[in-house]
Amino acid sequence: MNVRRSPLGEGATLALSIIAFFFVMTSYYVLRPLRDQLVGAVGSSSLPWFYAVVLVTMLALTPVFGWLVARFPGRRVVATSYLAFIACMVAFIPAFVAQDTIGAKTLGVVFFVWVSVFNLFVVSLFWSFMADIFRSRQARLVFPFIAFGGMGGALLGPLITRLLVERIGVPSMLLISAITLLAALGALMALSARPGDAGAAHGEAVGGxxxxxxxxxxxxxxxxxxxxxxxxxxxxxxxxxxxxxxxxxxxxxxxxxxxxxxxxxxxxxxxxxxxxxxxxxxxxxxxxxxxxxxxxxxxxxxxxxxxxxxxxxxxxxxxxxxxxxxxxxxxxxxxxxxxxxxxxxxxxxxxxxxxxxxxxxxxxxxxxxxxxxxxxxxxxxxxxxxxxxxxxxxxxxxxxxxxxxxxxxxxxxxxxxxxxxxxx
CATH class of the missing domain: 1.20.1250.20 (MFS general substrate transporter like domains)
Structure with missing residues (x-):
């Protein structure tokens, strides 16, 4: 397998990539039921408002995302973004403790938008980072294996939530999501710890x-x-x-x-x-x-x-x-x-x-x-x-x-x- 100047063995590089995406998707799928239960608390009548705010936010942030990826080294963007989202998860814990006081609709629109931004940045950044690690021809071979790791996380996340939420409560699930995202970041940082500046490569910009x-x-x-x-x-x-x-x-x-x-x-x-x-x-x-x-x-x-x-x-x-x-x-x-x-x-x-x-x-x-x-x-x-x-x-x-x-x-x-x- 031809990867870009990694001190790790070829198998270790692929394994860390799979592990990283596994934990990224686990973190995301722990968050999804927390978001959806807020929707379930208010019913479908609030969804148009939720989606309207998401649409405006996504249109505003999509060019910002592209600018960040093009302007700064991949390692720095990934580390800063992931740590920021982890901090946000911890900050949301008191809000979920006070959900009944704040109101599901108010908390729901904020968290609904935040999870959409999480998905845009965390998942998209992961694949941008993978494009820096693997050459295009090899990517066709290894990406299905990495995606399969994500599939495992997409199954584990809701399973963990299903088993634990009624025992430890909704707010505590945010901490679990934060821990799994931190594990994903650790794997990605291990991948980027290689000589030279290969890990900061951006790839050819599409523009427009x-x-x-x-x-x-x-x-x-x-x-x-x-x-x-x-x-x-x-x-x-x-x-x-x-x-x-x-x-x-x-x-x-x-x-x-x-x-x-x-x-x-x-x-x-x-x-x-x-x-x-x-x-x-x-x-x-x-x-x-x-x-x-x-x-x-x-x-x-x-x-x-x-x-x-x-x-x-x-x-x-x-x-x-x-x-x-x-x-x-x-x-x-x-x-x-x-x-x-x-x-x-x-x-x-x-x-x-x-x-x-x-x-x-x-x-x-x-x-x-x-x-x-x-x-x-x-x-x-x-x-x-x-x-x-x-x-x-x-x-x-x-x-x-x-x-x-x-x-x-x-x-x-x-x-x-x-x-x-x-x-x-």
Whole structure:
């Protein structure tokens, strides 16, 4: 394995990278249920406000993030950012102790935005750091192993939360998240402790602005299809997330109980995603190509939403447990997105020219994604206020899933995709 002048052995370099991402994702997935229980405390009616603030914040911080990565050595940016987030976690502990006094809505909007910024900086910085460690050709070989380590963290985080939150309380989970992020930082600093200044390399800058990314998303057929698919497919998941928030508000009265419930959902979502990535997704990508890997999740969404139309907000039996059908819809939709659509779409993005790929993908996965969240939750709130039932909402979303199936097919067969064997 050819890595950039590391005093560590090749195996140790890869192992530390895997360990670092494992702890990054563990930290993040301990935080997610804490954020989601705040949403569950106030219900879906507050989500449009939450997503509006997130959208504005992300649009403001995305160029700041790019400037920091381009301006300062990677080691310094990673260390400073991670330590700042660890300090914030500790600072949030008194706020969660006083959650009932502060109010779930007030604390929720602050923490919801903060977790979104955490995800932008901590996860994105990790992969930028990996790009400094491994050369591009070797990255194709080692990145799947590193991502698999993250998958383990994405399973461990909600499992830890599910097992401990009702014993030690919600505020204490912040300390656990801080400790796991500190462990990730330790592994990354060990990776950067090598001779010379290789660890501070930035890589070739792409340049440009988010406006150029927007232009690419509208002018390139593949990117245009991906933007529409993001709005449609993520809209279904966001709808389910909002309805689950209403369920949590109605069925859980204590903070720890809601947190454990959301941790269980994350565990099921990530478990399904892991199973897909290890079984069906590789078979589809290697055997039938990206087309079916893009289309199958939309077909699954259609079936799940059809069940919602028939049965409404009912509880169903799954493996001896009684669970709300809307939770099954959310687990299926998000699990298939993480486990199948994401690997398939990432493989398609590699067939775009570098400039369009980076700028357009960034715009779609920030501005389009967050705008979709805001639009869907606002429409859902209006529909619920007008007395529209879950079965009707499910019928509309089933139609959306049917449209998404065709858009996914068109994206995977877009005429502007470069041949798979072309060297770029």
């Amino acid at each position: 602005s988010i406006l150029e990314g927007a232009k690419s998303a509208f002018t390139q057929p593949f990117l245009r299809y991906m933007a529409i698919l993001m709005l449609l497919s993520d809209g279904i998941g966001t709808m389910a997330y909002a309805l689950v928030a209403d369920y949590a508000k109605a069925h859980f009265t204590d903070n720890a109980g809601r947190t454990a419930f959301y941790a269980s959902l994350d565990l099921w979502v990530n478990g399904l995603g892991a199973i897909m990535q290890l079984t069906l997704t590789p078979l589809l990508l290697r055997g039938l190509g990206a087309v079916w890997a893009m289309v199958v999740p939309s077909l699954v969404n259609f079936v799940l939403l059809a069940l919602l139309v028939v049965f409404g907000p009912a509880d169903i039996g799954v493996m001896g447990f009684t669970v709300p059908l809307i939770a099954v819809v959310m687990i299926g939709s998000r699990g298939m997105t993480y486990g199948m659509i994401k690997p398939a779409s990432d493989s398609l993005y590699t067939r775009m020219p570098r400039e369009a790929r980076y700028k357009g993908k960034n715009f779609i996965e920030t501005a389009v994604w967050r705008f979709g969240d805001l639009a869907v939750t606002s429409a859902l709130t209006a529909a619920r206020m007008a007395g529209v039932g879950i079965s009707t909402i499910g019928l509309v979303c089933a139609g959306v899933a049917a449209i998404a199936t065709e858009i996914a097919r068109r994206a995977a067969t877009s005429p502007d995709l470069l041949p798979e064997d072309r060297d770029r």
